Amino acid sequence: MSTSAAREKWDDAARGFDFMNSRGPEKRWGPLKREFFSPMQGKVFFLAVGTGLDIQFFPAHQDVVGIDFSPRMLEKAKPRAASYDGQIELCEMDAQHLDFADDTFDQAYTSCTFCSVPDPVQGLRELRRVLKPGGTLRMFEHTGSRWFPFNVMLQMMNPIARKFGPDITRDTPANVREAGFQDLRVRNVYLDIVRMIEAA
Amino acid sequence: MAEVAFGPIDDQMETRPYFIFGDLVSSVLVGTAVGAVMAALISVTWPTSAAMLVGMFLGMALCIPIQTGCSVFFGAFEVMIPMMLTSMLAGMVVAMRSSMLAVSVGDGALWGGCIALPVLAFTYAANAILAGEAR
Numbered sequence: 001m002s003t004s005a006a007r008e009k010w011d012d013a014a015r016g017f018d019f020m021n022s023r024g025p026e027k028r029w030g031p032l033k034r035e036f037f038s039p040m041q042g043k044v045f046f047l048a049v050g051t052g053l054d055i056q057f058f059p060a061h062q063d064v065v066g067i068d069f070s071p072r073m074l075e076k077a078k079p080r081a082a083s084y085d086g087q088i089e090l091c092e093m094d095a096q097h098l099d100f101a102d103d104t105f106d107q108a109y110t111s112c113t114f115c116s117v118p119d120p121v122q123g124l125r126e127l128r129r130v131l132k133p134g135g136t137l138r139m140f141e142h143t144g145s146r147w148f149p150f151n152v153m154l155q156m157m158n159p160i161a162r163k164f165g166p167d168i169t170r171d172t173p174a175n176v177r178e179a180g181f182q183d184l185r186v187r188n189v190y191l192d193i194v195r196m197i198e199a200a
Numbered sequence: 201m202a203e204v205a206f207g208p209i210d211d212q213m214e215t216r217p218y219f220i221f222g223d224l225v226s227s228v229l230v231g232t233a234v235g236a237v238m239a240a241l242i243s244v245t246w247p248t249s250a251a252m253l254v255g256m257f258l259g260m261a262l263c264i265p266i267q268t269g270c271s272v273f274f275g276a277f278e279v280m281i282p283m284m285l286t287s288m289l290a291g292m293v294v295a296m297r298s299s300m301l302a303v304s305v306g307d308g309a310l311w312g313g314c315i316a317l318p319v320l321a322f323t324y325a326a327n328a329i330l331a332g333e334a335r
Contacts, residue, residue: 020272028219028275142277147330153284160264173334186334191327193277195334 001162003094006118007069013165014072017051026053029140032189033057033111036140036196040064042106045130047095047123048113052077060085065105067093095123100130107131110139114175115166124179137181139197144169146192154193173197213328214278222274227282227316230266231290234259235312238291239305242298251299252292259291260284282323286316 001009026033034057042063049055049066050073058064066081066088068074074090081088093099095117108127117123127137145151154168161168172195173186181199188195214220238259242251267283290312297303297311 020268021276024222024270024272024274024279025276028278147326149285150281150326153281153288156260157280157284188331188334190278191281191323191330192334193281 001118003069003096003118006116009164010070010116011072014051014070014076017073018053018076022053029189029194030057032196033140036111036138037109039136039138040107040109043104045100045105045108045127047108047110047127048116049074049077049081049090050111052080054111055080055084055088058084058086062086064088065091065100067091067095067098069094096126098126098130102129103132104130105132106135108135108137110137110141112141112166114139114141114172115143115168115170120170120172120175121178124176124181128180134200137176137197137199139172139176139199140189140195141172141197142166142168142194143172143192150191150193213324219274219278222270223278223282223320224316226267226270226274226279227286227320228313229270230263230283231286231312231314231316231319232309233266233312234262234287234290235294235315236305236309237262238294238312239298239303239308242295244299244302246295246299248296248299251295255291255293255295256288257291258295259287259289262291263287282316282320285323286312286319289319290315 033054037057038059040059040062044062044064046064046066048068050068064087068077069092071092074092077090081090096119108131114120114123131137144154158167158169173184176184176197176199183200185198186195238255242255263283267280270283271279293315294303294308294311298308
């Protein structure tokens with residue numbers, strides 16, 4: 001899928017995004033996400049901010065730059081960023097072509113992002129470029145599964161899922177390695193499908 | 201890399217009653233609905249193998265709108281996985297059964313609802329094994 005088609009899809013999805021995600025999924029993952037974001041420090045990059053649902057889980061007093069390639073998502077994120085007890089700058093930007101200089105950020109966070117970036121390895125290479133040496137990447141992502149019957153089911157569901165939203169079969173840890181990150185640590189949150197990944 | 205990665209998970213099992221209830225209701229709901237539809241649709245004139253395939257795919261198709269509604273309240277993948285498995289299995293089992301002997305809609309619904317229980321137990325057990333630090 002081209003970047004412009006993906007942007008259009010997520011612009012369309014922005015309308016119902018909060019309705020679908022703000023109750024069940026965010027409440028279910030809320031405690032884990034609070035823990036996931038808790039090590040934030042220094043200059044933080046958050047890709048992709050979406051409608052800003054995750055901002056509620058950020059620790060206070062952080063200096064965050066959040067990007068998204070969907071203008072409609074960003075429009076919905078603005079009030080959440082404005083009410084955050086800290087600094088959040090929002091920018092419309094494509095994850096595959098970041099406008100930041102090399103070695104800009106101390107940490108990078110993603111939350112259900114690399115299921116949707118059209119070229120995930122290119123996006124991760126860009127993330128690695130803008131991270132300072134020794135900087136950490138922390139990801140809360142859903143991926144494909146290695147295990148039957150979950151892998152077969154996700155493969156069968158994927159054509160429908162991709163039409164309206166994310167790819168549900170990606171091997172994101174492998175993509176992170178392919179982009180040049182090392183020292184990967186992966187924690188499965190639900191089966192081997194919802195996962196926290198940390199890399200440097 | 202600094203040893204900051206992830207804190208320990210003391211208990212991988214879902215313990216919040218709201219979500220356990222949600223998982224149970226979602227799976228039983230989809231099993232019941234798929235079982236009832238299969239019992240209504242499939243008759244003893246169907247070849248068993250065709251009934252099984254139709255049951256599997258139609259079960260999954262029926263699951264999508266129900267799952268979308270349940271996800272709003274109870275979560276994404278934690279709801280989707282047991283619901284999809286239940287709908288596939290309930291569709292196959294009830295459709296095959298209906299192709300071999302007359303099954304009422306109520307019986308089909310009961311079978312479908314009952315299939316949801318071991319499926320949900322299986323996903324909880326699989327999660328207890330797989331969740332945590334990946335190897």
